[in-house]
Amino acid sequence: MRNILLHIHPAKVNAASISFTRTFGLGGMAALLIVIQIITGILLRFYYTPSPAGAYDSIMFLKNHVLFGQFIRNIHYWSGVFMLLIAFLHFLRVFFTGAYREIRKVNWLFGLFLLVLVVLLNFTGYLLPWDQLAYWAITVSTNIVSYLPLVGESLRTAVIGGKELNADTLQSFFTFHTAVLPLLLIVLVLYHFWRVRKAGGILMPETGDKPEMVPVMPDLVFKEFIVALVLLAVLFLSGALFNAPLLEKANPAYSMNPTKAPWYFDGVQELLMHFHPFFAAFIIPVSVIVFFAWIPYLKYDKPPNGHWFISDKGKRSAKSTAIFAAVVTVSGILFNEYIANFEILLQGIPAVISNGIVPLVILLGFMGGYYRFYLKSFRLSKEELVQAVFVFIGVAFIVLTLVGIFFRGKDMELSLF
Numbered sequence: 001m002r003n004i005l006l007h008i009h010p011a012k013v014n015a016a017s018i019s020f021t022r023t024f025g026l027g028g029m030a031a032l033l034i035v036i037q038i039i040t041g042i043l044l045r046f047y048y049t050p051s052p053a054g055a056y057d058s059i060m061f062l063k064n065h066v067l068f069g070q071f072i073r074n075i076h077y078w079s080g081v082f083m084l085l086i087a088f089l090h091f092l093r094v095f096f097t098g099a100y101r102e103i104r105k106v107n108w109l110f111g112l113f114l115l116v117l118v119v120l121l122n123f124t125g126y127l128l129p130w131d132q133l134a135y136w137a138i139t140v141s142t143n144i145v146s147y148l149p150l151v152g153e154s155l156r157t158a159v160i161g162g163k164e165l166n167a168d169t170l171q172s173f174f175t176f177h178t179a180v181l182p183l184l185l186i187v188l189v190l191y192h193f194w195r196v197r198k199a200g201g202i203l204m205p206e207t208g209d210k211p212e213m214v215p216v217m218p219d220l221v222f223k224e225f226i227v228a229l230v231l232l233a234v235l236f237l238s239g240a241l242f243n244a245p246l247l248e249k250a251n252p253a254y255s256m257n258p259t260k261a262p263w264y265f266d267g268v269q270e271l272l273m274h275f276h277p278f279f280a281a282f283i284i285p286v287s288v289i290v291f292f293a294w295i296p297y298l299k300y301d302k303p304p305n306g307h308w309f310i311s312d313k314g315k316r317s318a319k320s321t322a323i324f325a326a327v328v329t330v331s332g333i334l335f336n337e338y339i340a341n342f343e344i345l346l347q348g349i350p351a352v353i354s355n356g357i358v359p360l361v362i363l364l365g366f367m368g369g370y371y372r373f374y375l376k377s378f379r380l381s382k383e384e385l386v387q388a389v390f391v392f393i394g395v396a397f398i399v400l401t402l403v404g405i406f407f408r409g410k411d412m413e414l415s416l417f
């Protein structure tokens with residue numbers, strides 16, 4: 001055991017780097033959740049049948065006739081949800097401590113890839129129960145793919161193996177969920193760990209003094225053990241109290257109302273309510289992903305200092321930008337919903353202009369105005385400016401997702417109650 005741990009960790013680490021508030025143990029928690037997912041996934045596999053005729057009944061059998069069947073299913077479900085949330089928080093932690101640059105930039109890129117894999121694992125798993133929720137959620141999210149220019153329709157057909165979800169869709173989602181994606185995830189996580197070690201551990205602020213070093217065993221391992229126990233306790237409690245969702249068996253002839261994508265895509269679905277699909281499903285998401293991948297490669301004035309939010313100025317500008325982004329996003333949604341719909345307002349103009357370019361230019365105008373009349377007075381460094389853009393995107397995404405999950409009711413109408 002000691003040997004395994006020392007393969008993952010060096011023998012000694014910087015004492016300050018193992019303080020809980022440095023990493024919040026998020027990377028380690030994500031790793032533990034992968035292990036739990038694999039173990040519970042293997043157990044579920046003993047009963048699950050990957051066919052439209054058998055999938056739902058096999059889940060019902062597991063639920064009603066297998067000792068701890070429902071509990072194991074709940075743990076698998078909740079650890080998937082937690083993994084997504086924790087990997088996202090880890091991504092934020094790495095960004096806001098500036099650990100995405102220089103020697104760590106390749107690991108940042110691999111981290112982004114890991115995040116995509118975690119989303120795909122959740123997504124492919126979502127379909128497997130083959131109930132109404134799964135069937136219609138995957139139908140609307142794969143419909144989003146068809147909005148991609150030129151290749152959209154054929155890509156959707158390739159992903160689901162036909163015009164509508166069918167036995168081949170379930171079979172291929174099952175193969176990706178249980179073999180291809182987990183294997184990729186394991187290999188990439190191991191590589192990710194290796195790169196953390198290669199970078200000399202996590203990024204720490206320079207103090208000028210020689211750092212105090214402590215042995216990994218027991219100092220770090222003890223803390224990891226406590227974090228793991230707390231995570232397991234929360235997970236088990238969630239599994240005991242809240243069942244993984246399961247509605248009636250999928251019925252392709254009767255759609256759900258509202259038909260929502262899985263919760264992590266509800267932000268994109270919400271964006272589709274306000275922008276032309278070419279912008280909501282392609283231009284905006286692709287620009288955001290390119291921006292995330294590009295930020296380590298921008299030219300900065302100073303090396304990363306490892307401080308949370310870079311500096312006091314960085315922290316203040318991030319806070320103001322978060323408030324600005326929340327206000328702009330909520331106002332934009334309400335304006336578009338209740339006051340003016342550009343597509344109706346500018347009838348006669350192609351929708352890609354009236355409902356794509358026009359709202360995007362207005363949004364960029366607001367961002368430009370905010371920078372010119374407020375943010376500029378902070379005299380931000382390039383790194384602090386990139387951080388402000390990141391905060392804007394992050395907050396807008398979170399607000400869109402929350403609105404999509406909690407405030408869209410029947411017929412996808414905005415409902416506040």
Ligand code: HEM
Pocket residue numbers: 023025026027028030031087088090091094097099100104107108109110111112113114115118189192196199201202203
């Ligand atoms: C399955 C998902 C992931 C796992 C299991 C994982 C695991 C870890 C672990 C254990 C560490 C060591 C320190 C810590 O706990 O923070 C770490 C560091 C790091 N991770 Fe991840 N990670 C994942 C996803 C990501 C994502 C989504 C990103 C960003 C796009 C990322 C980028 C990084 C970087 C750059 C470091 C070095 C941080 C530093 O030097 O301070 N990782 N990761």
